[in-house]
Amino acid sequence: ASLATAVIQGMLNLFSDKIRLNRIKSYKEHIIIYGNSVNNLRLAKDPQVSAKRYVLVNAGLSDENEDDDDSYRMLHMNVEQLNRQALKKIGFYASRYFIVSCESDTRSLMVARELALNIEAEELVKPIDVILVFNNPEWAEYGYELGITEQVKSELSNHKYLKFRYLNYKDTAIRRIMHLHAPDIYSPVISVAEAQKSICIIGYN
Numbered sequence: 001a002s003l004a005t006a007v008i009q010g011m012l013n014l015f016s017d018k019i020r021l022n023r024i025k026s027y028k029e030h031i032i033i034y035g036n037s038v039n040n041l042r043l044a045k046d047p048q049v050s051a052k053r054y055v056l057v058n059a060g061l062s063d064e065n066e067d068d069d070d071s072y073r074m075l076h077m078n079v080e081q082l083n084r085q086a087l088k089k090i091g092f093y094a095s096r097y098f099i100v101s102c103e104s105d106t107r108s109l110m111v112a113r114e115l116a117l118n119i120e121a122e123e124l125v126k127p128i129d130v131i132l133v134f135n136n137p138e139w140a141e142y143g144y145e146l147g148i149t150e151q152v153k154s155e156l157s158n159h160k161y162l163k164f165r166y167l168n169y170k171d172t173a174i175r176r177i178m179h180l181h182a183p184d185i186y187s188p189v190i191s192v193a194e195a196q197k198s199i200c201i202i203g204y205n
Contacts (some may be wrong), residue, residue: 021089023075024055024075024077024089024090024091025091027053027055027091027094027095028094029094029095029096030052030053030054030055030091030094030095030096031044031052031053031054031055031095031096031097031099032054032055032057032090032091032092032095032097032098032099033054033055033056033057033059033099033101034057034058034082034098034099034100034101034102034111035057035058035059035100035101035102035103035107035108035111036058036059036060036102036103037101037102037103037133037135038103039101039133039135040056040059040099040101041056041059043099044056044074045074053074054074054075055074055075055076055077055090055091055095056074056075056076056077057076057077057078057079057090058077058078058079059076077089077090081114082111082114082115082118083114083118084118084120086118087115087118087119087120088123092128093123093124093125093126093128094126095128096127096128096129097128097129097130097131098115098128098129098130098131099131099133100112100115100130100131100132100133101132101133101135102135103135105134105135105136105139105140105143106139108132108133108134109132109143109148109149109152112130112132112152112164113152113155115130115156116152116155116156117155119156119159119162121158121159124159124160124161124162125161126161127161127162127163128161128162128163129162129163129164129165130156130162130163130164130165131164131165131166131167132149132152132164132165132166132167133166133167133168134166134167134168135168136168137168139168140166140167140168143166149166152164
């Protein structure tokens, strides 16, 4: 009985994968989120971006995690390695954004490197933004100091359609607040004698 159950389960999994692959073939300008960070599913379910279609890769999800209400716009896939075949399987070349966010920031850097090594230049015919999201802000600085993030950026920059950037969840929270509650009037600070400002933005980023 256990053998029969295992065979049936295997057939069902195979059928589910085939359905996902057929759906991904129809996806255009979708968002791919790679990794098992707890924030990934929250991002995909964010009502502010519910019009987008998502492919969650290696998110540690099972079929039970697929909500019927979200299944038309959100699929999850598992790949053993981010090789050339996997990139086509998840619809990378038709996507608009490829976000890497793993619980382990070390793993996120490795995935970004795998991506850079396995992209087929002739398949790139449209802009794709590659975004590396660190869970630990210190890792973003550490990766920069070691030259790892800049190395990945350099490798991806060889492709004219790819744009690479990295940030951390603390940055995204600040940016989101500014996007939702931006001031109506912007004015530069010319001298220290000016009236106190409600919000001050320092830097050029």
